[in-house]
Amino acid sequence: MQRVPGATKSADKSDRSGVARKRAGRADERIHSEIYAAIINHQIRPATPLQEDALATAFGVSRTIIRKVLQRLAHEKLVDLIPNKGAFVARPSIEEARQVFEARRGVECILIAKLAATISDAGIGRLTDLLDAEAEALTRNDKKRRLQLSGDFHLELAALAGNAVLRDFVQELVSRTSLIIALYESPGAVPCSQSEHRDIIDALKRRDAKAAVRAMEHHLRHIEAQIDLADQPSRVDFAALFKPVA
Amino acid sequence: MQRVPGATKSADKSDRSGVARKRAGRADERIHSEIYAAIINHQIRPATPLQEDALATAFGVSRTIIRKVLQRLAHEKLVDLIPNKGAFVARPSIEEARQVFEARRGVECILIAKLAATISDAGIGRLTDLLDAEAEALTRNDKKRRLQLSGDFHLELAALAGNAVLRDFVQELVSRTSLIIALYESPGAVPCSQSEHRDIIDALKRRDAKAAVRAMEHHLRHIEAQIDLADQPSRVDFAALFKPVA
DNA sequence: TACCTCACGAATGTATACAATTCATACCAA
DNA sequence: TTGGTATGAATTGTATACATTCGTGAGGTA
Incomplete structure (x- = not known):
């Protein structure tokens, strides 16, 4: 399963020690807009799982921040939050x-x-x-x-x-x-x-x-x-599932 | 300063060991609707501070849950979240x-x-x-x-x-x-x-x-x-502040 | 083979420990 | 007094440790 896309951030925090280091606060703001943009721009497809740990290390923050961002995206209806399962890019019916x-x-x-x-x-x-x-x-x-x-x-x-x-x-x-x-x-x-x-x-x-x-x-x-008004095609490949007995 | 209103929950968790203990999950849902209702029903006035620790002990959960609830209420525009200051019942202009x-x-x-x-x-x-x-x-x-x-x-x-x-x-x-x-x-x-x-x-x-x-x-x-269309009255009582020199 | 069970791994859910910020107070100096 | 500074308590921000849940697959039995 495809895990989590790019977000090619260097994960170590040492690069935050740059000259004009912006002050740590508000990191969630930046992370939110990056993921938001990625969804809007179709860089992440609907139903893609957004794993907390992967995002946390990718952005160099703890899961705490990621969870906050995911909750916000869920409220914006861009992410589905399924209890005990995780966050997924929303798949509107x-x-x-x-x-x-x-x-x-x-x-x-x-x-x-x-x-x-x-x-x-x-x-x-x-x-x-x-x-x-x-x-x-x-x-x-x-x-x-x-x-x-x-x-x-x-x-x-x-x-x-x-x-x-x-x-x-x-x-x-x-x-x-x-x-x-x-x-x-x-x-x-x-x-x-x-x-x-x-x-x-x-x-x-x-x-x-x-x-x-x-x-x-x-x-x-x-x-x-x-938009295709018809019901979305089932993504189960029945043909492949029920192969004729050769 | 008035701290945080009622929510007269018994704060110790021992009472969750009751016979039919409902399973801990979804506590945030309940807490959200309680605070939501309290705001809507005018049991908590606008600008009232919602302190995380007080709410956490009142509802018998950790600040983690309370923060989640407050974020949601903020997204619903019922709560103002001021960085490093805290959460307050919203005071729409x-x-x-x-x-x-x-x-x-x-x-x-x-x-x-x-x-x-x-x-x-x-x-x-x-x-x-x-x-x-x-x-x-x-x-x-x-x-x-x-x-x-x-x-x-x-x-x-x-x-x-x-x-x-x-x-x-x-x-x-x-x-x-x-x-x-x-x-x-x-x-x-x-x-x-x-x-x-x-x-x-x-x-x-x-x-x-x-x-x-x-x-x-x-x-x-x-x-x-x-609704009173005029600008909201300043809540400073100038008359009391500038008493005439007796 | 088909099916059931159980145990383990991986991910989320929650609590807690620690860091950073803010506000108030006290203290000192002009 | 007035102003400035420093100290400390209180509160929020973040990271991490621990608990819980769920899916998966090995292993056994009929």
Whole structure:
């Protein structure tokens, strides 16, 4: 069984004695964002076991810290914590995926409606910058970066709306979506919709709330449609299990 | 300084040797719900320090468990975790309170719209039961129970909508609202709106989505209006501090 | 071969020991 | 008094030791 991926940290603590050693505290913060990023960027697949000891030695801390990080990731629904079994990268079910998308449609449409009424030109500029970066990643065919920037676009939308509560919700939903894509993305999926992000910005520029909501709704439904709606294939290879008696 | 409230558990572990000793596991679950309930029910005021050692001995477990519980409560925004200082019952700011209410209006209106289209008669029955219980608590003038049931009503609405993601969001928002009420409730607040819950149910009965959303929006705005919008009063008694030179 | 049992290894769950930080108090000096 | 510093208790942060659980596989029996 694949144990735990990379995290190629030098495990000995001696390298913390560097000149500007940052002070030991907050190490959990750093470890959390590293694992978080690794999950979001599909560097660790769903259902991968996250073993405490392995992570502890990899990051040069004790299991105490790792457990804290895993608990947080579990609360963020990126990790499943199974009692006495361990932590695993979450494997959202089809039903859960549907609910996440439904929630996104609801919450992000609220946000976009508010934004259409309140967004500043500076805000639109920020969104446009992200769109440009996305376009550039598209020409370079940099899939990882596109996924990243696509998420950032929605995050920035949520941040601009000026409601930290809803922004946090969107952050959770976007990261969970990333897991869903890792699990269910159909092989021949059309690269999603850079033009749809542009449609959203255009509607915001015109301060056209109705159109903005329509564009967002369409965009999210499009993403959802790209997902394989069928039940996930059982990963048991029955053919191999029940070999015909030769 | 008030240390830590009640939790009048016998602190020695010997009482776990009872006949049917339930098996030690999951103690954190129980402790979490006890503290959670104590915060929601206003048995512990905002800003109250939650000392690890005191809680540990009170509940007869080690600080390890308590820390886990506190981290979870912090993630649920009911507790502030200040590094090297400790855990305190959260004291949401006015701005945060506004954002929580805005989020509630958004999320719960989505849910009620969905419910109007999908709710079963059994679902309406569940809501009616809660309403009756609320009415009964009203006649008994049982304020604590009314607050509890009022929250349960919104929780049940969210649960009936069949989206676990949105239900969890509402659960978080409702519990945060409870903290906000503890902090900012104006003294002469009109007991909120049992009739408004009835209006919502009535609209659902008629499967009238528009009316249901209107009723919910009105209800939530009404609750928010009961809150003291002004900045929280400084708790420093200047009059007492600067006594006129007699 | 099929099946049951038991024991061992590996990983998680919990408690405790130790380190680091903060706050308050006391003490001293200007 | 006012300010600064140092000392010490109290509390949180982290690591480690110990307990418990679960899966696996060897070994035995029918």
